[in-house]
Amino acid sequence: MFSGTPLIDSTQQAKYVQLANQIRDAIQTGQLMPGDELPSARQLGLLFEVNRHTVMAAMQNLVAEGWLLSEVRKGYTVNTQLPVIESVKISQQAKVTEPIVPQFAYAVGDIESPSITQYKYNFAGGLPDVCCFPFDEFRRSMNRVCRQANASLLHYQSVAGEHVLKTQLLHYLRAARGLTCDDILVCNGSQEALFLIGQAFVQPGQCVAMEALGYPPARKAFQAAGASIVDIAQDQHGLCADSLAHCLSKNDVKLLYLTPLHQYPTTVTMPVSRRMEIYQLCVKHGVFIIEDDYDHEFHYSCPPLQPMAANDPAQIVIYLATFSKIMFAGARMGYVTASKPVLKQLTALKQIINHKNDVLMQLAIADWMASGNFERHLRRMTKLYRQRCEVMDKSLRGFQAQGYDIQYIKPQGGMAYWVDLKRDVSQLPKKLLQAGINAHTEQNFCHSPRALYTHIRLGFAGQAEQGIEQGLNALFDLL
Numbered sequence: 001m002f003s004g005t006p007l008i009d010s011t012q013q014a015k016y017v018q019l020a021n022q023i024r025d026a027i028q029t030g031q032l033m034p035g036d037e038l039p040s041a042r043q044l045g046l047l048f049e050v051n052r053h054t055v056m057a058a059m060q061n062l063v064a065e066g067w068l069l070s071e072v073r074k075g076y077t078v079n080t081q082l083p084v085i086e087s088v089k090i091s092q093q094a095k096v097t098e099p100i101v102p103q104f105a106y107a108v109g110d111i112e113s114p115s116i117t118q119y120k121y122n123f124a125g126g127l128p129d130v131c132c133f134p135f136d137e138f139r140r141s142m143n144r145v146c147r148q149a150n151a152s153l154l155h156y157q158s159v160a161g162e163h164v165l166k167t168q169l170l171h172y173l174r175a176a177r178g179l180t181c182d183d184i185l186v187c188n189g190s191q192e193a194l195f196l197i198g199q200a201f202v203q204p205g206q207c208v209a210m211e212a213l214g215y216p217p218a219r220k221a222f223q224a225a226g227a228s229i230v231d232i233a234q235d236q237h238g239l240c241a242d243s244l245a246h247c248l249s250k251n252d253v254k255l256l257y258l259t260p261l262h263q264y265p266t267t268v269t270m271p272v273s274r275r276m277e278i279y280q281l282c283v284k285h286g287v288f289i290i291e292d293d294y295d296h297e298f299h300y301s302c303p304p305l306q307p308m309a310a311n312d313p314a315q316i317v318i319y320l321a322t323f324s325k326i327m328f329a330g331a332r333m334g335y336v337t338a339s340k341p342v343l344k345q346l347t348a349l350k351q352i353i354n355h356k357n358d359v360l361m362q363l364a365i366a367d368w369m370a371s372g373n374f375e376r377h378l379r380r381m382t383k384l385y386r387q388r389c390e391v392m393d394k395s396l397r398g399f400q401a402q403g404y405d406i407q408y409i410k411p412q413g414g415m416a417y418w419v420d421l422k423r424d425v426s427q428l429p430k431k432l433l434q435a436g437i438n439a440h441t442e443q444n445f446c447h448s449p450r451a452l453y454t455h456i457r458l459g460f461a462g463q464a465e466q467g468i469e470q471g472l473n474a475l476f477d478l479l
């Protein structure tokens with residue numbers, strides 16, 4: 001005989017749902033078997049202390065789901081077609097044996113989700129100061145697009161991005177970066193673009209060349225496509241052309257990933273001569289270059305160098321940019337320009353993965369850009385970050401004057417310094433964490449292990465001047 005437990009008032013679930021759950025559980029565990037008749041609605045009402053309407057609602061749900069049959073004059077019976085005995089066996093076995101371990105195609109590694117709010121001082125390398133984002137302005141853009149929401153835009157079409165946003169981005173790229181491309185693919189951050197490029201170009205076992213000290217999420221995206229990563233040496237001008245030439249002559253390299261404006265993590269700006277050498281080598285070997293221009297806006301010493309994509313007669317440069325530094329990473333807004341066939345392939349892949357980007361966010365950003373508020377925000381933030389860059393320089397020089405043996409080259413732009421602390425920093429992360437300081441040391445960026453790690457990357461954009469100074473004091477106390 002079916003016996004239930006009393007229904008609870010305080011749960012979030014309606015009583016008829018609780019009752020249906022209990023009957024369903026009783027069938028799944030074999031307490032009620034196919035063909036069994038259920039007590040009458042009146043009896044069930046008494047048993048569970050609910051009225052008849054609640055019982056009927058629960059029964060109708062279970063009939064609709066296929067657990068019960070309703071027969072005239074017979075009442076409700078458990079559906080005879082249910083393979084209950086087999087599923088009872090499986091659930092009993094699952095209780096005594098281990099669950100089946102999934103066999104994945106490859107090991108992706110752990111999910112990293114650092115909480116930036118847990119730190120007192122934040123020197124995370126590319127962190128923008130979100131407190132300075134003009135939320136009121138942006139809310140007005142959001143409000144406008146919601147008020148004028150056009151139903152035809154809210155469906156699945158326009159995989160590559162909303163026309164109004166693409167128009168704004170193409171105009172911006174022409175004006176601010178000298179890029180005269182005629183099409184663009186809007187992505188969920190540049191990370192999605194990296195993943196798509198890996199999928200589009202790499203077959204398992206082929207190689208992607210990267211700076212030996214590089215951007216780990218890019219490496220992971222290429223490895224997800226089955227790529228072997230080949231490290232290329234770097235010097236004070238960025239990636240070394242002779243090391244690249246050697247690598248290209250020895251390996252089946254499909255792609256070269258570069259951050260030429262502000263090398264990640266060393267902050268070096270690659271001079272034009274080196275860019276040309278690298279470009280020529282890639283043309284010779286048929287290798288496509290991914291130019292990740294992640295913080296182009298923030299260059300202080302002079303106007304930023306034009307991207308490599310601005311002079312690309314062989315059409316081998318795939319150019320990426322992001323709004324994660326201009327706005328914040330949670331906006332998940334990035335974009336790619338490349339030759340027509342490359343963009344077509346990436347767009348078709350993007351459609352498979354997630355159809356398109358969030359339409360309202362795209363429209364709001366387009367509205368924000370068209371209003372002129374975007375350019376004003378960029379000017380404000382460039383000025384602010386330039387000041388913070390100076391503050392960090394002054395503080396670091398102060399520590400040198402106090403006798404700390406450290407060395408660094410002041411970056412021409414970007415959001416971080418790369419500082420040689422001239423000592424082994426492999427144990428420093430633990431101490432930094434204990435002191436509430438968020439900063440990354442050299443080992444975080446190396447693909448191949450090294451005998452000695454001595455550098456730290458110190459972001460200056462994400463916190464106010466006082467935080468930079470106090471945080472550096474706390475950090476140097478640890479040394």
Ligand SMILES: Cc1ncc(COP(=O)(O)O)c(C=O)c1O
Pocket residue numbers: 126188189190191192215259264292294321322323324329333334
């Ligand atoms: C080298 C580099 N590329 C790209 C990005 C931005 O990635 P996304 O647009 O996926 O947020 C970052 C952010 O930290 C970065 O450091």
